Amino acid sequence: MTAAASFPAGGRGWxxxxxxxxxxxxxxxxxxxxxxxALLYLDQYQHGLLTAEVTALREQARIYAGALAxxxxxxxxxxxxxxxxxxxxxxxxxxxxxTPNAQALVYGADGRVxxxxxxxxxxxxxxxxxxxxxxxxxxxxxxxxSFLYDQFVAFLPSSEVTSGQDGKGGSGLGWQPSVREVLKxxxxxxxxxxxxxxxxxxxxxxxxxxxxxxxxxxxxxGAVLLTREATEVDRAVFAVRVxxxxxFVLALVLTVLLxxxxxxxxxxxxxxxxxxxxxxxxxxxxxxxxxxxxxxxxDDEIGVLARALEESAHALWARMDAxxxxxxxxxxxxxxxxxxxxxxxxxxxxxxDPARAARLFDIISQDVRRLDRxxxxxxxxxxxxxxMSRTALEPVDLAPILAALAEIHQSTREDDAPVMVLDAPKxxxxxxxxxxxxxxxxxxxxxxxxxxxxxxxxxxxxxRVTGSIVELAVEDEGPGIPDAKLDHVFDRFYSERPQGEGxxxxxxxxxxxxxxxxxAHQGRITAENRRDPEGAVIGARxxxxxxxx
Numbered sequence: 364m365t366a367a368a369s370f371p372a373g374g375r376g377w378x379x380x381x382x383x384x385x386x387x388x389x390x391x392x393x394x395x396x397x398x399x400x401a402l403l404y405l406d407q408y409q410h411g412l413l414t415a416e417v418t419a420l421r422e423q424a425r426i427y428a429g430a431l432a433x434x435x436x437x438x439x440x441x442x443x444x445x446x447x448x449x450x451x452x453x454x455x456x457x458x459x460x461x462t463p464n465a466q467a468l469v470y471g472a473d474g475r476v477x478x479x480x481x482x483x484x485x486x487x488x489x490x491x492x493x494x495x496x497x498x499x500x501x502x503x504x505x506x507x508x509s510f511l512y513d514q515f516v517a518f519l520p521s522s523e524v525t526s527g528q529d530g531k532g533g534s535g536l537g538w539q540p541s542v543r544e545v546l547k548x549x550x551x552x553x554x555x556x557x558x559x560x561x562x563x564x565x566x567x568x569x570x571x572x573x574x575x576x577x578x579x580x581x582x583x584x585g586a587v588l589l590t591r592e593a594t595e596v597d598r599a600v601f602a603v604r605v606x607x608x609x610x611f612v613l614a615l616v617l618t619v620l621l622x623x624x625x626x627x628x629x630x631x632x633x634x635x636x637x638x639x640x641x642x643x644x645x646x647x648x649x650x651x652x653x654x655x656x657x658x659x660x661x662d663d664e665i666g667v668l669a670r671a672l673e674e675s676a677h678a679l680w681a682r683m684d685a686x687x688x689x690x691x692x693x694x695x696x697x698x699x700x701x702x703x704x705x706x707x708x709x710x711x712x713x714x715x716d717p718a719r720a721a722r723l724f725d726i727i728s729q730d731v732r733r734l735d736r737x738x739x740x741x742x743x744x745x746x747x748x749x750x751m752s753r754t755a756l757e758p759v760d761l762a763p764i765l766a767a768l769a770e771i772h773q774s775t776r777e778d779d780a781p782v783m784v785l786d787a788p789k790x791x792x793x794x795x796x797x798x799x800x801x802x803x804x805x806x807x808x809x810x811x812x813x814x815x816x817x818x819x820x821x822x823x824x825x826x827r828v829t830g831s832i833v834e835l836a837v838e839d840e841g842p843g844i845p846d847a848k849l850d851h852v853f854d855r856f857y858s859e860r861p862q863g864e865g866x867x868x869x870x871x872x873x874x875x876x877x878x879x880x881x882x883a884h885q886g887r888i889t890a891e892n893r894r895d896p897e898g899a900v901i902g903a904r905x906x907x908x909x910x911x912x
Contacts, residue, residue, distance in 0.1 A: 885909070891904050
């Protein structure tokens with residue numbers, strides 16, 4: 364299953380989807396889900412709408428209470444004001460007639476219902492009861508949205524504005540206020556409004572009830588309870604829910620499409636790179652492109668990875684080719700002394716001349732020493748790369764090392780040996796590297812210079828800082844290097860020895876190993892000839908350039 368796969372149904376299909384695609388979907392959908400949860404949680408919005416409804420309804424109830432106090436209150440025999448039912452009923456009916464979805468109840472001071480706006484006397488004295496308008500039936504979509512939202516909100520802490528006066532004994536959606544408590548509350552503090560009562564009826568409609576005292580001559584003679592259906596609140600909240608769900612569906616579709624697109628642009632190229640790596644591991648990618656060119660041409664992080672893999676593959680194959688050539692060179696170099704030893708041994712068996720046998724044994728001894736040196740240098744060269752990759756590079760000041768090497772040579776040289784001249788500062792030639800290996804390079808170059816220098820000639824050890832480069836040089840007064848061989852002196856098993864030097868004393872790997880060490884330190888080593896003003900060769904010069912540490 365690739366990242367471009369579609370979504371199979373069921374949990375088993377989800378497990379078959381690309382892990383990267385699953386992660387992208389989850390990462391993209393999580394913020395979206397959090398946003399939707401925050402938007403669907405409309406308590407604050409609903410609370411604001413309910414507060415506005417309560418404020419308007421309370422103002423309407425105050426108008427009713429004021430009108431009743433002025434028109435339906437008369438003083439009795441004890442000169443105490445009281446509500447007159449005969450005056451209150453028609454007045455209440457006329458007050459509530461413009462509001463068909465409201466019901467008003469007027470209570471006397473004793474808690475009895477004096478007037479009900481839904482009950483009036485009809486023609487002929489008959490009592491007519493007018494129920495609230497029926498609830499408008501909601502469609503399937505509205506019921507589905509409300510059901511999903513209610514199920515979702517059931518898992519969230521609710522702050523719905525359903526209120527009892529103090530939270531005692533059954534405050535909730537189905538709770539109805541006690542008339543006596545309302546009269547007690549409204550009568551105790553006429554200047555303070557009683558809390559509203561918000562509930563949802565069994566048929567689903569949202570009802571708001573407020574109470575206002577009827578006050579005449581600073582006496583509370585009753586109370587008005589005004590109940591109205593908050594249809595507009597439900598409609599406004601439902602409209603917001605539908606808008607949010609629509610935006611959620613759109614955002615979800617876009618998220619899925621973008622996730623699939625990201626998976627196609629990320630996971631598929633990675634899988635192709637993995638396949639390329641597998642072909643390289645099996646050796647089938649040597650003669651073809653290591654990675655597909657379209658992926659390597661990308662200018663993003665995957666393109667960087669593809670190019671890095673391609674460069675690594677080229678470097679790997681180059682290293683393997685170098686190992687093959689090295690093995691062939693080693694076999695060739697070892698074969699020569701072995702052939703010489705075999706010939707000498709066979710000749711010794713057939714000769715009776717002691718002098719000739721002694722010469723043959725000398726040849727065998729020289730070849731054995733040559734083999735020993737050759738094998739030692741081959742071992743050093745083969746483990747050099749791995750050793751340098753594990754060695755921690757530290758700051759090394761090469762100036763004291765140059766001084767020490769010059770002093771050792773001067774103190775141990777014979778009378779006719781070359782003289783070493785130091786031309787370097789006492790300190791400041793700092794590079795980052797492995798001190799032992801750098802000393803090995805310098806000893807190798809000094810050894811070569813001594814081999815090619817005439818008796819009592821001069822060898823110069825030079826060191827200086829040039830910008831961000833530390834430059835070291837070893838110069839001699841020998842015959843120099845043939846111009847055609849300047850680029851080959853660092854090749855493996857190349858040997859250009861002075862006349863008269865014993866055969867087999869050098870393996871031809873010294874300069875090759877020196878170049879390996881310098882390049883492992885991110886530096887360069889070159890060979891050139893020293894010339895006089897007329898252009899004649901007066902010696903050789905080896906120059907090492909290393910990054911300043």
